[in-house]
Amino acid sequence: MFRSPASLWRRLAASLLLLACSMATTAFGAKSVASPVTSVRLYAIDCGHLSFKDMAMFSDTGEFDGQQGEMAVPCFLIRHPKGDLIWDAGLGDDLAGPKLDALYAPLGVKATIKTTLISQLSELKLTPDDIEFLGISHLHLDHVGNSHLFKHSTWLLNRKEVAWATTDASAAGIVPDLFSGYRDAKVEWLGDNDHDVFGDGSVRILRAPGHTAGHAALILKLANAGTVILSGDLYHTHLNHAKHLVPPYNYSRAETLASFDRIEKLLADRHARLVIQHSPEDFAALPKFPAYLD
Numbered sequence: 001m002f003r004s005p006a007s008l009w010r011r012l013a014a015s016l017l018l019l020a021c022s023m024a025t026t027a028f029g030a031k032s033v034a035s036p037v038t039s040v041r042l043y044a045i046d047c048g049h050l051s052f053k054d055m056a057m058f059s060d061t062g063e064f065d066g067q068q069g070e071m072a073v074p075c076f077l078i079r080h081p082k083g084d085l086i087w088d089a090g091l092g093d094d095l096a097g098p099k100l101d102a103l104y105a106p107l108g109v110k111a112t113i114k115t116t117l118i119s120q121l122s123e124l125k126l127t128p129d130d131i132e133f134l135g136i137s138h139l140h141l142d143h144v145g146n147s148h149l150f151k152h153s154t155w156l157l158n159r160k161e162v163a164w165a166t167t168d169a170s171a172a173g174i175v176p177d178l179f180s181g182y183r184d185a186k187v188e189w190l191g192d193n194d195h196d197v198f199g200d201g202s203v204r205i206l207r208a209p210g211h212t213a214g215h216a217a218l219i220l221k222l223a224n225a226g227t228v229i230l231s232g233d234l235y236h237t238h239l240n241h242a243k244h245l246v247p248p249y250n251y252s253r254a255e256t257l258a259s260f261d262r263i264e265k266l267l268a269d270r271h272a273r274l275v276i277q278h279s280p281e282d283f284a285a286l287p288k289f290p291a292y293l294d
C-alpha cells in the first residue's frame with residue numbers, strides 16, 4: 001500500500017522515539033516505585049557494627065596497642081536523577097549470628113547487625129533490584145557482605161582489586177565467597193583512572209590504592225552540602241587521619257601514603273567534608289536514615 005512520504009517520516013520518527021525510550025530504560029534498569037529525584041542525595045545506612053578488644057591492627061607504629069574500640073559499618077545509597085548507587089555492602093544481613101561470629105571471632109572482633117539493608121531500602125520503596133550500580137571501596141569482608149543481593153545491578157569493580165583478592169593467598173580480610181556474585185552480574189571494570197558514575201561529575205570513584213590493591217574512595221558534589229568524600233578504609237579513625245597512621249595489614253605502605261596525600265589535597269582544595277566510614281562519630285553526624293544530605 002502506498003504511503004505519503006510525510007506519513008512514513010512520522011512512522012520513522014515514532015519508531016526512533018520508542019527505541020530511544022527503551023534504550024534509556026535498559027541503560028539504567030527498570031525504574032522502581034520510589035519517586036525519582038531531581039538532585040543528588042546521600043543516604044547513610046546502618047549495615048552493622050564492630051567491637052574490637054584491641055585496635056592494634058590499625059597502626060603499625062603502636063598508637064592503638066591494647067586499646068578497645070568501636071566501629072560503624074555503613075552502607076551508602078546515592079540517589080541521582082539518572083539512577084541509584086550503593087557504595088559498600090556492609091557485614092551481610094543473612095550472616096547475622098553464628099556465621100558472623102565464625103568470621104570475626106578469630107580476628108578478636110564482635111560483629112553485630114541490628115537492622116537489615118533490605119528493610120532500610122524498603123523504607124524508600126526500593127529493593128536491590130532497583131539499584132543500577134554497586135560500587136565497593138575494596139573487597140574486605142566488612143564491605144561486601146550484602147553484595148550478592150545486587151544480582152541485577154552493574155558492579156563497578158577495580159580489576160587490580162579483584163585480581164589481588166582472588167589470587168593472593170596472603171590477602172588478609174578477604175572471603176571470596178562473599179563477593180562471588182560479580183561472576184553472574186554485569187561488571188564495569190575500572191582501571192587506574194577515576195570513574196564518573198553518572199557522567200556529570202557529581203559522583204566519582206577516586207582511585208586511592210594502598211589499603212588494598214585497588215582501594216577507592218567516593219567523591220560527591222551535592223547542591224546544598226557541597227563536596228563530600230567517603231573514605232572507604234583509607235582512614236579507619238580520626239587519629240589515622242590526623243597522624244597519617246597506616247595499619248600493619250595493608251597492601252602497600254607507599255601507595256597508602258600517596259593516597260593520603262591525594263585525598264588531603266582534594267579535601268583542602270574543594271573545602272570538602274570527609275566522612276571516615278568506620279567512624280561512629282562521622283556516621284552519627286550524618287542525617288539519620290531516611291533523612292539524607294543533598
Ligand SMILES: [Zn+2]
Nearest residue numbers: 138140211233
Ligand atoms: Zn578494609
